[in-house]
Amino acid sequence: MDEVVTVRRKLMRYETLFHTGDDFTGLYAIRSGFFKTSTCLENGREQVTGFQMPGEILGLDGIFDAHHTCNAVALQDAEVCSLSLDRIAEFFPLVTGLQHHVHKIMSREIVREQDVMLMLGSMRSEERVTAFLLNLVRRLHAHGFSRTEVILQMTREEIGSYLGMKIETVSRIFTRLMEQGMVAVNQRHIHILDPVALRQSVGQFEGLRAR
């Protein structure tokens, strides 16, 4: 895989990796740091479309018409590797299965977004927040972090924008979960106290495929 890495790039907190409308030049593998993607609505407000962490891929949206359709912003100081699709294609005859790997990454993205659609379409707000938290700790744990402690890299506003609810509602739900003893919340520091109860509170969706 190192063969297709063209450039490394460091970003400072709040620096933008690419903007909506930028020419697509290739994908980005996150080596360190935490990102958000968002799109700008007409009225100037932004809607967060996803959060990405080390080990994940950014930029798949730009392949379609060679332009990006969202903004990608680092929420922490971060480092990424540029991957050129051309290089991947070039190496394909040699590295059988690499092409297939790209398909898998894209398919996973499609499936994941279907899960978010499901969540937005049919969960109540408390279920969305718990699903969000559980998804976050699972992905972090997959990369070696704690499965009970999270330090959120995003504001309540960004969480709300992603989950389709207002900042006040996010806040109220955090306090409610705290009152029920499921989590301990202190600023952006979240301690998962009762993962079983959390999963139950996601309700009929606890069966959502883990990824």
Next chain:
Amino acid sequence: MDEVVTVRRKLMRYETLFHTGDDFTGLYAIRSGFFKTSTCLENGREQVTGFQMPGEILGLDGIFDAHHTCNAVALQDAEVCSLSLDRIAEFFPLVTGLQHHVHKIMSREIVREQDVMLMLGSMRSEERVTAFLLNLVRRLHAHGFSRTEVILQMTREEIGSYLGMKIETVSRIFTRLMEQGMVAVNQRHIHILDPVALRQSVGQFEGLRAR
């Protein structure tokens, strides 16, 4: 492209093309007929994740872990072509750009789902229905159908499931749009009377990228 078509298959109305959990064998290009994709929630209810029409591709969700994660059901008698990804890969050295074409299709799917997420996360229900209608006629028009007349292939229930609202709300919004003179609704026959007003009623989202 004909080279990668392995099999044609005819389906009757309400017949299932693939189920959740089925082994992934390849993609399907819709030649005729109208499909829905859905996933089953724990309690047995279903959530519709998309509608597909001739010229579109089904099955991208199955690439990730070689199993499908949703059901695809024909809403009309339909015909599809099976496309084997292996065959595509096999032909890749010969047909340069075909691989890239697959990437584009997958990227478009990712971008489209981001739009649905946006819609579910930040539109009110009247905006969702109008956005849904406009999206439908645009896609149909792209395939040679009228841009003012639609015959819905799905029930109100399925529309509601897709848009994240209840059947009664869907119904009320259709009558409201009719009262405002934007559309004429007769059962599943929809006549777009005032596309300009419809687009305005989508509000700040009229700028959503057309695809």
Next chain:
DNA sequence: CGCGTCATTGATGTGCATCAAGTGGTGTGG
């Protein structure tokens, strides 16, 4: 016709948004 499915319409309830005020942590300048 009588039944089943799908859709419409009305009455009522509730979850979340909205509006508004207050808290606490952090940084800055006097």
Next chain:
DNA sequence: CCACACCACTTGATGCACATCAATGACGCG
């Protein structure tokens, strides 16, 4: 070191959009 401002966040009061519950209507089919 404190006063002040600023920001992210919390908390409370009120309103509205949509869900829920219930009844009725329209169409197709045996």
